[in-house]
Amino acid sequence: MFKDSLRARLLLPVLALGLAAVIATAAALAFIEANRVRTEAQASIDSQTTGLKSLFGVTHSIMLERVHSAMRLLRQEGEEQxxxxxxxxxxxxxxxxxxxxxxxxxxxxxxxxxxxxxxxxxxxxxxxxxxxxxxxxxxxxxxxxxxxxxxxxxxxxxxxxxxxxxxxxxxxxxxxxxxxxxxxxxxxxxxxxxxxxxxxxxxxxxxxLEPLDKVISNSHVLESGFVALLDSKGTLRFHSKTGATVDPAVMTKIVQEQPSDWTVQKSDVPDWGFTLVAAYPNSDINSVIVRQTLWIALLGLLICLLLLGLQYVLIQSRVLQPIQRLTEVADALSMGKLNNIIEEVKLKDEIGTLAKAIARLSNSVRLAMERLSKR
The missing domain is CATH 3.30.450 (Beta-Lactamase)
Incomplete structure (x- = not known):
């Protein structure tokens, strides 16, 4: 049976080591991928938040200058009366x-x-x-x-x-x-x-805030995350309108309850009393990790099978075929056929040593048979 054959004894350890290497590599790369996805998600949040705060800051600065000018005019005309x-x-x-x-x-x-x-x-x-x-x-x-x-x-x-x-x-x-x-x-x-x-x-x-609304509407985090703006009373004013989560009621519930299966980050908008919220479900990261791990595992398994196939070809050509030929020579020798050509004696490995031993045995038997025939 295959499991008891020399082929199995040589290939199964290689297969086991290959599978162990694939599993270990997939686990390590999955860990690295998880950190990468989380880092990219945080970088996306930081980038979008910084950009929005900058827009708010510029808007506030320009409008506040107009307010001071208008106040000067109002007081001047009022005091003239x-x-x-x-x-x-x-x-x-x-x-x-x-x-x-x-x-x-x-x-x-x-x-x-x-x-x-x-x-x-x-x-x-x-x-x-x-x-x-x-x-x-x-x-x-x-x-x-x-x-x-x-x-x-x-x-x-x-x-x-x-x-x-x-x-x-x-x-x-x-x-x-x-x-x-x-x-x-x-x-x-x-x-x-x-x-x-x-x-x-x-x-x-x-x-x-229409330009800001457009920016926020086109913003989201990962596949199902969102970006939202709350006013000073906690009312949802603007929110993402792309991605998987676009329902304002769902967003409000997530912001208020901050469920454990979501990552929710809040940051204040200086001078406005607003709060920027960026949130994404942990399942988004998990799904990315699972997809990447499957790809890594499939690629590793393919490489393992290719290596196993190469190992099989090498074992077949360098080990099993020479052993099979030596077995045939030994069988022929046992049946009295002494004129066998043993090509494997040229090999410089253990099979070559075995071939030389069989060749010497064949020569010894032949000489013994010749002496017996002369008596």
Whole structure:
């Protein structure tokens, strides 16, 4: 049987060693491949995050410069009208608020000043009036969703601006206004009789994030990962629209729950209050590793089979065929056939040594037979 043959004894150890080498190589390369895929995924995340932050930074810098210019114009035109002072209670929108007076001219429900500024500088402008603990928009061209001026609405009591104004400090930065991000400037308005602000000068520009939206929409990580942008309230604003994961509800759930089978990385966007999120399922890396390992294993197995085939040819031609011929000579010798030509005596290996021994045996038998025949 094959398993008991010399061929099997010679080939099976080679096959075992080859398979062991393939398995060891596949395992080592799989480990290296896993590290490579993770490194490339992290490099992709870092590259996309850095690029997006750079775009945000440039956008913020350009728009903030416009905000400072618009604020200078608003204050200049307001101060030209005269000194500010608190006015009588008036009805603005759906609520009562104190009027704001500039040089004796009431500003509540009057939009000439704010519209003049924005006609020159663009953007939006507002005059807030202090009413109790609130700052109420009494003159503005900020629009609500229905297209109406947002008079009567109040400055966010929980936002970053109100604390600065109450401390008598100006605020410049990104603020959510009625659900949209604005790059803004707020400066307190004082009169000579009150140590606390009687109102606020405001200018701001609604951010045009369409270019950023396009960049994020075309971004993703590995096959099923995504890139997303959350605003200061944790609301998903922009997200990947390529790759396997594009459902905003799924993305929001992953960001909030951060499941163990996902890698989720968050980074803050300076000056914006936004958060960039990059996430990918660990199965993406595992699938790449499995594919690469299978290719490596198949290639290794092919090489192993080629080496085994080469080994088989060498064993057959250099070992088994000479042994077979020597076996035939030995059989012939046992049957009294003494005139055999043994080519293997020319070999300089163990088979050649065996062939020489058989040749000497054949010669000895022949001589013995000749002596017996002469008696």
């Amino acid at each position: 005269g000194a500010p002072s608190p006015g009588q209670p008036i009805s603005v929108g759906s609520r009562e608020a104190n009027d704001l007076v500039l040089g004796g001219k009431p500003q509540g429900n009057s939009f000439q000043l704010v519209d003049n500024v924005t006609s020159i500088m663009g953007g939006t402008a507002t005059l807030f009036s202090t009413t109790g603990d609130d700052f109420v928009r009494v003159s503005t061209n900020v629009k609500k969703d229905n297209g109406m001026r947002a008079i009567g609405t109040v400055l966010d009591p929980h936002g970053p601006v109100i604390g600065e104004i109450r401390q008598g400090r100006s605020f410049y930065g990104v603020v959510d206004i009625l659900g949209s991000p604005y790059v803004t400037g707020y400066e307190p308005i004082y009169d000579h009789a009150n140590p606390k602000p009687i109102g606020i000068w405001y200018v701001g520009y609604k951010t045009d």
